[in-house]
Amino acid sequence: MTAPATGGLTLTAVTKRFGAVTAVDDVSLQIPEGSFFALLGASGCGKTTTLRMVAGLDEPTAGAITLGGRDITRLRPYQRPVNTVFQxxxxxxxxxxxxxVAFGLQQRKVKRAEIKPAVQAMLELVQLADYGHRRPAQLSGGQQQRVALARALVNHPQVLLLDEPLGALDLKLRRQMQIELKRIQTEVGLTFVHVTHDQEEAMTMADTVAVMNAGRIEQLGTPTEIYEFPGSAFVANFLGQSNLLTARAHGPSGEDVAVEAHGSRFAVPAARSRLTSGPALLGVRPEKLHLTVDGVPEGHNAVPGIITDSSYVGVSTQYLVRAPWGDELAVFAPNSGTGGPLAPGSEVTLHWHPAHSFLLAPDTTPEPA
Structure with a gap:
């Protein structure tokens, strides 16, 4: 079952103010038809207000919202080809x-003969074909969420809005439903716009992620693009975990940017550098760092340190390593079975390939390293 071509969802310079508070600040987005789009951010960043404006529950203070080329900015919620699934x-x-599931069809005066097969098709889609005669109280949380999804999809909206839809589920069920939601979206071919504060949820399901911060879009891209090359310190720390070293960039050096941090020199590929000179943050993800007690591969960036903490978490052992300047760096070492864990107090060298680092502008200008 594939949705008809209807065009994408576009927000143009959308702003929403509540008195003196600007909840959404000049947001522009183009969400392609048939995509799974995630608005990711912490509580209070403006993501739910953005969703409510698309749904017609809040009216923008400024800007325009179009769907399939049609301006829906001032339409009432029931006039929009949009449905919402709430937590x-x-x-x-x-x-x-x-x-x-049939309720929306009945409200739209759909013929009774058409309702039953439409409802059954939706229950089959969400894998609840044998549960039609039960009441919500007889279902698990995950099953209730599937019913809510079927009820929204049966109306064939052009856009399905998902407001923290998995927030009430436990961790295991939430992960199962992430896979299910992506399967359903792929099967029906509708545009899904998903609001969440859960980084893993956004990265698991979405084709494109918009990271919001203080009412603005901080970065927009695929999960891989945003994770591997964050655009700011906020994104680097919000989407996953990053080690950020206060540094100074000293300009291009061949295909790299020469960087100095805490008395040591490092190289960062120019293609992974948001700036080439001045105060900077040198970043590397914990899983890209390696620990060794002997030699370092040629060409790797390296920092000596002492292990201060070790935590076994199954798939990896997570270490904290104190660098010579006092900061603790996080390292996620895979438990591959080829070597035992290193004990706190061990002297080690952290090293990483330059291609696994990135260079950002500091959120606030630090003192030169």
């Missing part, structure tokens, strides 16, 4: 699963 599910407890 609370909002199912009718006195109705059966079938009746919940």
């Amino acid at each position: 609370s599910y909002a199912l009718f407890p006195h109705m059966t699963v079938e009746q919940n």
Whole structure:
């Protein structure tokens, strides 16, 4: 089942103010038709307000929202070809699963003969074909979420809005539903816009992620692009974990940028550098760092240190290593079975390939390293 071609969702310079507070600040987005798009950010960043403006629940202070080339900025919620799935599910407890899913079709005066097969098709899509006669209270949290999804999809909206839809589920079920949501989106071919504060959730499901901070889009791209080459210190620390060294860039050196940090010299590929001179932050992800007690591969950046903490977490051992200047750097070493863990107090050398580092402008200008 594939949705008809209807065009994408576009936000143009959208702003929302509540009195003196600017919740969404001049946001422009182009969300392609049929994509799975995530708005990712911490509480209060403006992501839910953005979603509510698309749904028609809040009206923009400025800017325009178009869907398939049609301006929907001032339309009432029921006039928009948009449906929303909330964290609370909002199912009718006195109705059966079938009746919940059929409700929207009945409100639209769809012929009774067409409702039953449409409802059954949706229940099959969300793998609840045998649960139609149950009531919501007889279902698990994950099953209730599937019913809410079926109820929204049965109306064939041009865009499905998902507001923290998995937030009430436990970790294992949440991960299962992440896979299910992506499967369903691929199968129906609709545009999904998903609001979440969960980085893993956004990266697991979305084709494109917009990281929001203080009402603005901090960075937009695929999960791989944003994780591997964050655009700011905020993104580097919000999407995963990063080691950020206060540094100074000394300009291009061949295909690299020469960087000095805490008395040591490093190289960062120019293609992974957001600046080439002046105060900077040298970043490397914990899983890209390696620990050794002997030699370092030729061409690797290296820092000596002492292990201060070791935590076994199954797939990896997570270390904290104190560098000579006092900061602790995080290292995630895979538990491949080829060597035992290193004990706190061990003297080690951290090293990494220059291509695994990145160079950012500092959020605030630091003193030269």
